[in-house]
Amino acid sequence: MTFVWFMELLKGTGQLFLHPLFYYFLFLAAVLGVSRVKRERRNFHVRAEDAYFELRQLLPIGLLIGLVLSVITILAGLTVPFALIILTAAVTILLSLPARVRLLSPVYTVGIAFFILIFTTGQDLGIPFIGHYFESLEDKIYPSVALLLALLVIGEGLLIKNNGAKGTSPKLVKSKRGQTVGVHEVKRLWMLPMFLLVPGEAIEIHFSWWPLFVVGNQSYSLLLVPFGIGLHQQIQGMLPKEAIRLHGGRVIGLGVLVLAIAIAGYWFPLASIGAVAAAIIGRELIAFGQRVQDEGRPFYFSKQNQGVMILGVIPDSPAAKMALQVGEKVTKVNGVSVNDEKGIYEAIQRNAAHCKLEVIDTNGQIRLIQRALYVGDHHQLGILFVQDEKKWDSSAV
Template sequence: MGTWWSLVGQAAWQGLIRLFANPVWYAGWLLVIWELARNVRRERRLFGVRVTRPWRAVRQRFLQAAVTGIIVSVLAAAAGVVVPARVAVAVTAVTVVLGLLRLRFAATLYSASVVALAATVASAFAAGLPAPWAGMARAVAACNPGTCLAVAAAASLAEFILLVWNRRHPGTPAMVWGRRGKGIGCAVSQLCFAVPWLAVAPGGLAWPGLLPPGWPWFGAASLAGAAGAAGTAGFGAMGVPLLVGHAGFWTTRQPGEGMRPVWVYDAVAVVCLAAAAWAVRHGWGAAGWLAPVLALASREAMLWWMARAEAVGDPLFVPVSSGVRVLGVQPGSLAAEVGIRPGEIITHINQVPVHTGYDLYFAFNQNPAYVRLQVVDLRGEPRWAGKPVYEGERHRLGLVLPPDDGVVQAFLRPPGRGGLWQTLYARFTARHPSAREHGQPAAAPPGAVGPHLQGSVAERG
């Protein structure tokens, strides 16, 4: 047993070295940090406060990605997924190329599916090509389609785990220009990850003991081309960064509800891609054609459907006459402690009706020792929430509200269907381009949108 754990430790160290040598690993986390850092600028410009704590969020996501990577590594090894170095290099290269075209295409599901399809096409036509092209086709065909489909299944599994894990993530508040040229509230979700997957690979470490019959069941035919009855094939580990997740603007529903189709898709994709990898491994070559095409087409169809539903739905974060609509809640604040959620409506504070942010601040200061809020929740049902207010808590109610004096700064939502790091494409404008057509006044200069009001009801960053 001691020898076994020693070999596993050596393989894991080998895989980590290869992971840290992969530029996609660093590019993925730099994009995560950049996306979160942009939140701070956006929140300060729109509301005069800071809701996002970038480094805290990065640490949390890194830990979540590490735990998910361990789960995927163990399950993939138990299932017999073997990833040779050439497959990892090919997936990395295609990820870079697709990411240069559009960041959402840098998802490992896309790159692994493209490599699987290319390997299937190359193996089918290599024999009929001239000598120089035939050599290139054979090199591409060497990236076993079954292995590539297993990599895509691993990426879908990692994305499923992380999105379900963060299904209650409220997102961060922002303002976007609506279809009629008016500013409306929204929630921004930025759940993108670079997951460290340590996959079993051919290597120089001696396998201690007999391999199970038929192992590996997915991907490559053997560890080192010599996995016979003796089970002495050499093994190692390959560090593969899995780029997974989803980012986007949500105006008609909460981010967790909006992203439910993504993790449902992932759950189905894991089963279908694993079955296709098994089929390719056992000689059904048609799966190498069908599986990647269906994976890419269904993913695009799902994202198109989500974008369509968001475009035609009724806005959730719109002002109401009965109270004050909550756009965001700062973690650790009084509002978070009493359970206020984005999208809910506060109608009374300490039995005083509120209709604007000024009303809310005035009512909050009427009782120095207790705060009691009447709230209409997301189902339209009223409830009460309250707690004692202690010394030092008077200035951290922690609510982010739409500006009372009108929205003159907001985001143009990026065109497209959402996906990896898509909020990086959002463009901030001082007024909607069609403001003149709608008879709206010219925009105020940046920073003119009542930060004094938001600073009174939310902790200044």
């Protein structure tokens, strides 16, 4: 039996590369990376992370979380209809067309697919090739779909909390008073592949070659299905890492709530509908609440009376090697007090071979940093900050 499961896992893994969403998510992540780099170059004449950053974040941590969730669903004996997988893929592509990556959250893709299933279960839709998948559905599938959604929401929260704050993108915007201020933006797409048990006869009817295995008297297929997790958040009033981790924690809490309601659906069928509705409404409330709270705070990244606030740090630059952090303030360079880009540049030129900084960290503590500047180093320190001029030019030091 162990060998059978091992072979099914290998087959399921191979089928991931046959799923069109796998390649579609690669395309979307590449588009996000290119658009981010173009915007950063408009603002700072230099990009922060390279255009492949979003592609590098797409799969690794999602694969780990997906594996854990897969073990839970398989041990729980959770089965989902093949019709759900078809609908979720179709809804995912449709929701991605407005270029609003946050709509790729499972609460929307799986949630909308769930409500479509409610209206199509047992119906003769007259759709060639796939219509049978809907005609053979029964009401008992609803609790399993709601439970799957709850697990995906928890997985989404974990991804946001543990990976969302990595590589947030600095951005220059205009405040209501017309002043140039800084914000941080994260537009991220993750792929969360999950092994799902699908009743074998649902696929075997049209795909006689599809691999099946038998447990008891029931045959199943084990599919590795890629789910998309999208996040779009702009932060103006807090440190990006704090705001995003708070957001992720709230999403995890929503997932736990939805999970409790979904479990009740095995005894009270209407609870399954309530669980999915709660997921969609709750996710909207979290996004709305975060936006309202953030807009009510003063801009964290604005011109300072003392020092220069670090809006971003270019990877592999001298600033990155000196462990400078977003949100810290550079108050002195080579012993000279600084308040703007010109002051920093002039202070660096006082000693082109060595750089000594006085920095106030995010806890208000003063620390001294010094480092030799070598030939081949980044031509500037690698700090991105909110400049004092009306035009967004030369805002990197």
